[in-house]
Amino acid sequence: MYEEDLNTVVVRCPNCGHTTQLEIDNSAGNQDYQDECSACGDLIHVQLQVDELHNKTKVHIEGNDG
Numbered sequence: 001m002y003e004e005d006l007n008t009v010v011v012r013c014p015n016c017g018h019t020t021q022l023e024i025d026n027s028a029g030n031q032d033y034q035d036e037c038s039a040c041g042d043l044i045h046v047q048l049q050v051d052e053l054h055n056k057t058k059v060h061i062e063g064n065d066g
Contacts, residue, residue, distance in 0.1 A: 014063040016040035026057040
């Protein structure tokens with residue numbers, strides 16, 4: 001992992017509604033993992049879809065129960 005592969009995205013926690021920042025690493029391609037909200041501590045389900053052809057990454061989040 002190289003520093004240029006890291007991106008910061010601002011998302012709204014689906015559990016508490018607080019705005020939080022997530023560090024994502026799109027160098028590993030598509031990903032599906034859990035991250036923790038910095039405000040409430042609940043888990044956030046994060047899905048990354050990497051489109052290398054168009055050099056874009058889509059971030060989808062939902063509550064841990066989703």
